[in-house]
Amino acid sequence: MSYIKVEDVSRQFTKADGSVFQALDHVDLEIKQGEFICLLGPSGCGKSTLLNILAGFEGASAGTVTIDGQTVAKPSPKYVTIFQNYGLLPWRTVLKNVELGLEEQQLPADEREKIARHYLEVVGLQDFADSHPAELSGGMQQRVAIARALAVDPEIIFMDEPFAALDALTRMKLQDEVSAICRKQKKTIIFVTHDIDEAVVLADRIVIMTPNPGQIKTILPVDLHGQRDRTSPDFWDIRERVFECFALKPEDKTEYYI
Template identity: 50%
Template sequence: MSAIDLADVQKVFRDRDGRDLVAVDRTRATIEAGEFVCLLGPSGCGKSTLLNMIAGFEAPSTGEVRVAGRRVERPGADRGVVFQQPTLMPWLTVIDNVAFHLKLKGMGKAERHERAKTYIDLVGLTGFERHYPAELSGGMSQRVGIARALLMNPAVILMDEPFAALDAQTKIEMQEELVAIWQRVGATVVFVTHSVDEALVLASRIAVMSRRPGRIREFIPFDLPRPRDVTSPDFNDMKRRVLGMIREESTRKAAA
């Protein structure tokens, strides 16, 4: 069974003048279990809207989204979400931020802390359990957000430009960490990015989206061995191919 199925998914928003705006237009796609898929395309093409429909934050106007064969109607524990900003609770320590949803489920403090420590270690934050968000760097805060999503043990992890605000060196480190975590936990990852380089470093398959109204124009498999050499001819050949597609879509948007 596939991890995610999009069946003729369309999302229409109403603008302030009462006009319909089609953000995502009748998109069909299948994502297999264990894939790392990056959504890439021109700004405003509906990448985040598509991710939000998979997460259950937005309902399709038509069509349906299925995760593990079940129709998505609301957010659920089978889908972990990591946002561009980690949205940590500043009054809670790292370990309590990570374990917060276990507290909501009524789990005792000792048990939820023990479970949280596994994922804090997985994201490289052992020793920072008692720190507060204000004491963390941007990269460390995102590690907390990733650990919190992983603790739910989701089959699908959805990530909306989680490294966009990080400096270049921290971003590279986080990309390497994320690939290592994905390889260990075996979850399906859908990752929104504006960066072609980031998509090529992370993805096992790249979904290039068209200009708005967004559709998945093409899925591109990318099986370059990991860790990926960003200076290699194969990497740069694929980069030119993907950039060409995005430039073509951007030009069409500007001319529309």
């Protein structure tokens, strides 16, 4: 049974000149609980718009989105979103940033601290609990954001190009860490990216989107037999299949659904 269901979703925006921009057009997608899904496509294909609709930040112009049988109408404390800009509060220590979501749950202070320190250890930042965000590198700040998201034990984590501003080596390291952590935690992840290698190394399935208007072109299963090795023949085979999908002519309806 599908955990997340997107049915015939379209999204229009009215421009300042009165013209209408079709960001999404008749999108259908089903996601199982515990899946890691990457929404992959060029700028303007509607992947962030789709993520925002799933997370409840925007409404669809047409169609419906349900999560666990409930229609999505607004953001829920059961789900968290991680953005590219980290979203850390500069006046708070790393520990207190991770505790932020736990404060809304009205947990006792000692329990909040225990949970926050656990997830700082999960992301390898236990020695930086008393530091402030400005004292950390970009990659470390993003790990704090991930720890904060995991600390509230969400059912779903939405990620909107969270590694786009990082250098290549830091980005690869965080991709590996997020893949391992989220699979161990059995979280459902919806991850927006325009990076093909990133999608292959992270996803259970890659949802390839095309622009003007935004539609799902293809869904590719990623079977790397439990090994996220960028040098393996399986990795390169899937990567080549993604390139082939982007090279397909618009009228070609070839699909790789599972």
